[in-house]
Amino acid sequence: MRPQKVDDQQLMTGLMEVIRAKGFEGASMNDLAEATGLKKASLYHRFPGGKQEITEAVLAFTQAWGRTHIHGVLTNSSIAPAERLKTAIANIRSLYRDGEAICVLRALTMDPSLPIFNSQIGNSFQGWLDGFVQLGKDLGMDHRLAQQRAIQALAWVQGSLVISKGLDDLTVFQGILKDIERLYID
Amino acid sequence: MRPQKVDDQQLMTGLMEVIRAKGFEGASMNDLAEATGLKKASLYHRFPGGKQEITEAVLAFTQAWGRTHIHGVLTNSSIAPAERLKTAIANIRSLYRDGEAICVLRALTMDPSLPIFNSQIGNSFQGWLDGFVQLGKDLGMDHRLAQQRAIQALAWVQGSLVISKGLDDLTVFQGILKDIERLYID
DNA sequence: GTCTATAGCTAGATAGAC
DNA sequence: GTCTATCTAGCTATAGAC
Numbered sequence: 001m002r003p004q005k006v007d008d009q010q011l012m013t014g015l016m017e018v019i020r021a022k023g024f025e026g027a028s029m030n031d032l033a034e035a036t037g038l039k040k041a042s043l044y045h046r047f048p049g050g051k052q053e054i055t056e057a058v059l060a061f062t063q064a065w066g067r068t069h070i071h072g073v074l075t076n077s078s079i080a081p082a083e084r085l086k087t088a089i090a091n092i093r094s095l096y097r098d099g100e101a102i103c104v105l106r107a108l109t110m111d112p113s114l115p116i117f118n119s120q121i122g123n124s125f126q127g128w129l130d131g132f133v134q135l136g137k138d139l140g141m142d143h144r145l146a147q148q149r150a151i152q153a154l155a156w157v158q159g160s161l162v163i164s165k166g167l168d169d170l171t172v173f174q175g176i177l178k179d180i181e182r183l184y185i186d
Numbered sequence: 187m188r189p190q191k192v193d194d195q196q197l198m199t200g201l202m203e204v205i206r207a208k209g210f211e212g213a214s215m216n217d218l219a220e221a222t223g224l225k226k227a228s229l230y231h232r233f234p235g236g237k238q239e240i241t242e243a244v245l246a247f248t249q250a251w252g253r254t255h256i257h258g259v260l261t262n263s264s265i266a267p268a269e270r271l272k273t274a275i276a277n278i279r280s281l282y283r284d285g286e287a288i289c290v291l292r293a294l295t296m297d298p299s300l301p302i303f304n305s306q307i308g309n310s311f312q313g314w315l316d317g318f319v320q321l322g323k324d325l326g327m328d329h330r331l332a333q334q335r336a337i338q339a340l341a342w343v344q345g346s347l348v349i350s351k352g353l354d355d356l357t358v359f360q361g362i363l364k365d366i367e368r369l370y371i372d
Numbered sequence: 373g374t375c376t377a378t379a380g381c382t383a384g385a386t387a388g389a390c
Numbered sequence: 391g392t393c394t395a396t397c398t399a400g401c402t403a404t405a406g407a408c
Contacts, residue, residue, distance in 0.1 A: 005373075023209060024210045026298050027399080028402085045373060050403070102342070104381095106348050111212075125353050152365060155348075161343070163340060168310060172341070176338070190392095231392075
């Protein structure tokens with residue numbers, strides 16, 4: 001067979017960038033082709049299911065990233081809780097490019113796309129929440145409090161991204177990350 | 187002249203519903219026509235600038251709503267701060283239909299649409315923030331703390347909406363509204 | 373596996389009757 | 391002011407050469 005022009009890793013990165021910036025309706029196959037360096041027809045060869053299959057792959061990649069860099073970090077019992085939190089927050093900052101990037105989960109929770117990707121999105125959010133819940137418990141919180149803090153932390157991440165974008169002011173996102181640290185460590 | 191088939195109020199409501207549910211790219215002129223009961227060409231008569239002008243009108247309406255029901259309430263010095271907060275939160279709950287609805291500001295802060303609507307979106311967010319800052323000051327906070335709390339509250343609103351939608355669980359939004367109350371009153 | 377070319381459709385937007 | 395009919399551009403998706 002003919003060699004692949006771009007490998008799966010590069011392909012995934014390019015696709016994710018477009019999807020999370022423009023959303024499901026806003027991202028055209030032309031946009032996706034341009035961002036990856038492949039032609040439209042070649043994209044259909046790699047993803048016969050078209051845009052929907054591409055989006056599902058992006059969501060699967062997103063979920064795997066979260067399992068490793070958020071849930072995995074926050075529940076790693078061989079590291080002190082405070083250190084886990086610092087590492088997870090650093091990963092969050094890097095994922096969202098200091099607040100400049102849009103979350104792919106947010107971009108795909110609009111009404112037209114919701115029914116299709118519902119379960120994948122829910123699983124990703126739940127993974128983040130489970131990680132933060134475990135962190136809270138390891139810091140001595142009871143289950144109820146740990147759950148409340150987890151939701152508060154995740155809401156701050158998502159909300160500050162929306163506001164940072166809306167105000168075009170990345171300090172909102174960066175300040176909230178500090179607040180999340182204080183939510184657990186103080 | 188021939189009478190209007192639907193008045194400005196009804197028109198605005200229908201347009202806003204579609205825009206905030208589907209976003210700028212996702213909302214088609216056909217969708218907008220169907221939701222308002224007018225035909226496509228009639229929409230162009232009322233909004234010669236097409237979808238962009240419609241979206242700007244929706245944003246102007248959104249900003250006016252916030253000025254009245256959020257900023258106006260939170261800064262009303264003839265009412266006790268705690269009462270103002272309760273009223274504003276009730277208005278927020280009603281605006282977002284208990285967490286079911288998507289915020290139009292969020293829906294329009296995607297990369298393709300951002301440059302066009304940037305300033306209107308920023309003004310709306312700033313209005314909410316200013317209201318919460320004033321509330322904090324009236325509760326005895328210094329400027330720095332009041333600003334921090336305002337951002338935290340607004341981020342919780344926006345973030346909990348994203349998560350409620352992603353998890354299909356409205357209790358996330360409703361729980362966060364309680365947390366916002368505790369952020370100021372406790 | 374990647375490409376050019378194109379089919380078939382739907383989008384945004386306009387013309388012109390009433 | 392509202393409508394039907396229509397234009398053009400862009401979309402998703404496919405066919406078929408290499």
